[in-house]
Amino acid sequence: MDMLSIDEVNVESFQIKAAAEGERLNLRLSGTGDMVAVAHLKRCLEQARASLKSRIFTQLLVDIRALYLLNSSCIKTMVHFIYLNLEEGPGVPIEFVVDEKVTWQPRALAALKRLAPKHVTITSKAG
Amino acid sequence: MGAAGRKTIALLFDRLSSEYAAHLRRSIERAASQKGVSVLSVVGQLLGDVDASAVTQNQIYELVSPACVDGVVVVSATMGHYCGQEGLLALCRGYAPLPVCSVGVAIPGIPSLVIDNHMGMRTGVEHLMTEHACSRIAFIGGQKESIESNHRLAGYLAAHEQLGISADPRLVRHGDFTVKTGILAMRDLLKSGVPFDAVVAANDDMALGALDVLSDAGISVPRDVIVLGFDDINSAHFTRPSLSTLRQPMWWLGERAVDLILDQIAGRNVPELQAGPVDLVRRESCGCGYQVGVTLHPQQKDLGSVRDVIALYREPLTEAMRAAVAVPKDTLGNWPSQLLDALDQEFSGSEGRFSEAFEEILERAQREGASLDEFQRVVSVLRSEFRRFRLEKKDEDRYMDRVWHNARVLVGAASIRLLGRQKLEQQEVSQWLSWVGERLATSLSLSLLREQLVGSLAKLQIERCAVSLYTAPASKELKLLVACTESGQLAVAQDKFDHHQMAPRALFEGERPRHFVVMPISFETEMLGVGVFESGTMPTVYETLRQQVGSAVKGAILHREMVAQVTIRERLEKERIAGEARLAAEIQTSVQPAVLDVAELDLAAWSEPAAEAGGDYYDVLPAREGAWLAIGDVTGHGLASGLVMLMIQSMIAGLARQDCQLTPSAVVSAVGDALWDNVRRRLKRDDHATLTVLKYHKNGRFTFAGAHEDIIVWRKNTGKCEVVSTTGFWVGAVPSVRRMTQDAEIILELGDTLVLHTDGITEARNARQEQFSEERLVAIIESKGGLASHLIRDAITETVRGWTASVDDDMTLLVVTYVGG
Numbered sequence: 001m002d003m004l005s006i007d008e009v010n011v012e013s014f015q016i017k018a019a020a021e022g023e024r025l026n027l028r029l030s031g032t033g034d035m036v037a038v039a040h041l042k043r044c045l046e047q048a049r050a051s052l053k054s055r056i057f058t059q060l061l062v063d064i065r066a067l068y069l070l071n072s073s074c075i076k077t078m079v080h081f082i083y084l085n086l087e088e089g090p091g092v093p094i095e096f097v098v099d100e101k102v103t104w105q106p107r108a109l110a111a112l113k114r115l116a117p118k119h120v121t122i123t124s125k126a127g
Numbered sequence: 128m129g130a131a132g133r134k135t136i137a138l139l140f141d142r143l144s145s146e147y148a149a150h151l152r153r154s155i156e157r158a159a160s161q162k163g164v165s166v167l168s169v170v171g172q173l174l175g176d177v178d179a180s181a182v183t184q185n186q187i188y189e190l191v192s193p194a195c196v197d198g199v200v201v202v203s204a205t206m207g208h209y210c211g212q213e214g215l216l217a218l219c220r221g222y223a224p225l226p227v228c229s230v231g232v233a234i235p236g237i238p239s240l241v242i243d244n245h246m247g248m249r250t251g252v253e254h255l256m257t258e259h260a261c262s263r264i265a266f267i268g269g270q271k272e273s274i275e276s277n278h279r280l281a282g283y284l285a286a287h288e289q290l291g292i293s294a295d296p297r298l299v300r301h302g303d304f305t306v307k308t309g310i311l312a313m314r315d316l317l318k319s320g321v322p323f324d325a326v327v328a329a330n331d332d333m334a335l336g337a338l339d340v341l342s343d344a345g346i347s348v349p350r351d352v353i354v355l356g357f358d359d360i361n362s363a364h365f366t367r368p369s370l371s372t373l374r375q376p377m378w379w380l381g382e383r384a385v386d387l388i389l390d391q392i393a394g395r396n397v398p399e400l401q402a403g404p405v406d407l408v409r410r411e412s413c414g415c416g417y418q419v420g421v422t423l424h425p426q427q428k429d430l431g432s433v434r435d436v437i438a439l440y441r442e443p444l445t446e447a448m449r450a451a452v453a454v455p456k457d458t459l460g461n462w463p464s465q466l467l468d469a470l471d472q473e474f475s476g477s478e479g480r481f482s483e484a485f486e487e488i489l490e491r492a493q494r495e496g497a498s499l500d501e502f503q504r505v506v507s508v509l510r511s512e513f514r515r516f517r518l519e520k521k522d523e524d525r526y527m528d529r530v531w532h533n534a535r536v537l538v539g540a541a542s543i544r545l546l547g548r549q550k551l552e553q554q555e556v557s558q559w560l561s562w563v564g565e566r567l568a569t570s571l572s573l574s575l576l577r578e579q580l581v582g583s584l585a586k587l588q589i590e591r592c593a594v595s596l597y598t599a600p601a602s603k604e605l606k607l608l609v610a611c612t613e614s615g616q617l618a619v620a621q622d623k624f625d626h627h628q629m630a631p632r633a634l635f636e637g638e639r640p641r642h643f644v645v646m647p648i649s650f651e652t653e654m655l656g657v658g659v660f661e662s663g664t665m666p667t668v669y670e671t672l673r674q675q676v677g678s679a680v681k682g683a684i685l686h687r688e689m690v691a692q693v694t695i696r697e698r699l700e701k702e703r704i705a706g707e708a709r710l711a712a713e714i715q716t717s718v719q720p721a722v723l724d725v726a727e728l729d730l731a732a733w734s735e736p737a738a739e740a741g742g743d744y745y746d747v748l749p750a751r752e753g754a755w756l757a758i759g760d761v762t763g764h765g766l767a768s769g770l771v772m773l774m775i776q777s778m779i780a781g782l783a784r785q786d787c788q789l790t791p792s793a794v795v796s797a798v799g800d801a802l803w804d805n806v807r808r809r810l811k812r813d814d815h816a817t818l819t820v821l822k823y824h825k826n827g828r829f830t831f832a833g834a835h836e837d838i839i840v841w842r843k844n845t846g847k848c849e850v851v852s853t854t855g856f857w858v859g860a861v862p863s864v865r866r867m868t869q870d871a872e873i874i875l876e877l878g879d880t881l882v883l884h885t886d887g888i889t890e891a892r893n894a895r896q897e898q899f900s901e902e903r904l905v906a907i908i909e910s911k912g913g914l915a916s917h918l919i920r921d922a923i924t925e926t927v928r929g930w931t932a933s934v935d936d937d938m939t940l941l942v943v944t945y946v947g948g
Binding site for chain 2: 032068069071072073075076079080083103104107110111114115
């Protein structure tokens, strides 16, 4: 665990890099978000939530542009994270960055915005 | 013939690490080597010890047989502490027809070598009474069953009787011949408050323990209390004060034991009982200091020079010097004579010759394992004897004192060097043992253990060894785990052999006699195998190694069993999962609509569960005014997902049939509420599902609600597809989806086709991990638009199956074409 208190994930098929940018915590996901990735994503988001709750950061950015796949179990993990952020705090804004050329990405995350429209934004950017 | 093709003697011990055992083993191995005989020191525990672990280890004694040895020496002196003479006799008889000899205890019918325990102890106690005026002498004996201890106690009592001093029974204690029990007995004696002026112990180890306690209590030895031991072990020389004791004739015992066996093998008659002498060794703990040899002349005598004394008294001087050092006669050659020659040359003008010769003898003595300390006695003998002569050459007196002084310095320096070297060796061995222990403890397979043993034993200076394990519990067959010689690992044609053989025969072969230590490889009460290690390193190495190998073998076996258990459990788990998957697939397919028959609509469906079935769901429920269509996907896989899917199916079917006024959003919201309650609160799971419910109202009109995959609508008039996003949220992911769930509408024109699918289709991956994608799905639909629903379905399924190598997720497809009335 680095000074961000978040373990970087670097398994064969899935990676998460964490970085601080001012008061914002950036998580960059890459690889394949399949069943192998679920446990890693869950632990990373739990650590991120702990950092957010302790007010080390006040915003979260999740960049999924380098993901080939985000299966329903990974999305479920994100749903749980957003739900807890909303219901139990800290209620920080979460921005998901998707690749404008990869159509499944905004579609997969659309429901997350519906879950917490005031807290979740989805931004399309070049990959 | 023994296993080595030469005569081999088994030497049976209960432990290696006592000084008595080490000394006796060394003397027997030495005597055997001189006669071209090999020795297998077979080490178990005390006979008759009821401790379960000891009983297990004692199985090693049963392996001694004509298959590996030609005769057996039983060290009864220590082995019989518990079982007594009867147990020893039974053991010895069990080896018939092999020649047997007993060392330490006289066993009827068995050639026995004993020391005169009774007379030895009596002499010692009488010495304390007559020369030190002791009258209240405490006795610390061994186990009450010990024959040797009882003989020594009898000697103690006989001395009292002889000198008319009454023995106080309150001053008798019993230990088990260890330092620890000597400490306990001494503490108990002090605590009792019964006065005593001397303590005699049945062996040196217990006497050393008593010395420690007295020192801690501030009682001065020998000023306040005199202490006397028995055996004359090495440590007795180095304690402060040095321990006065009764010396066992260890070299005599070793030589005679080998001769007794060889004589029996040769068919010669042997005496049933031979007793070796016990010498009183006077050191500081009785107040005598060093005993100073024989006296050539009680009164002083006039003589010309040192050379005259040597010439006249060479023989008695030689004997006096020899008596001062406890090594066999032939061990160091004729060293007293060499020393006298050097002394003669020293006084003929060759200055330094005596020191030179003395140093050379000390080096030899050190190599032979003799106690260098005893050479101080040699100097004392010479000094004492030469002082009895008044020499005409007066200057020789002063010169002689310088010679003795130099000799004492040499002994001191050699002793310190030896102690330093021994300490270094001990440290090195201790470090290697620790290193070996770590490696063996982490060898979780027998093959890894084999590799580690090969590397480890060389570090412990054990060139030849074999470790073999029983092929099954209670088996009599051993299977070789590893065998090494100085040339490397030993290859053997037969790696399985009868356990009486102990090790592959090749291990014992060679041009010279080799001596081995044979030990049980056991763990607690389980006899795992036999270890045979070449003799030559410190006794503690073998005992530690035995425990380390035993634990490591047990660990490796347990690990192997655990892996087997885990494999079985994994297989059962896989079978369970496969069973669940089959059940889930059955649930999934069994609740699918049997007939797709809705007025105005041409319907075709396809659903293929993956190997680990997830929870894909679709349904078509005809209603009075149209129909209900639904499609969804429960997250996760297996039976639980299948059950959640079944819940959704049941709820929708129930709701759709009950109230035709319900809207899709109401159905989705109701399902969402119920699912949260059922799954989260009751099942304590976190499954949720994508779900879109469509209500068909006739004339091509659909209303829908709920979040699932996009709905693809092919328009006949454009030949293109429209992608309609589903809104809302997943059911079961949050307590309620009502706020996020709204109805929307799709109107199909005649010939238009609506396609519902699950993500198993769009996320199906090819060998390059590319997803099939919604774009490819749309392209197929557009290419087949206008065809009957089942043809569109078939085109899609065929393409998707060709795309993906393996089905990772359930795939479901529902194709609906508005064909009108």
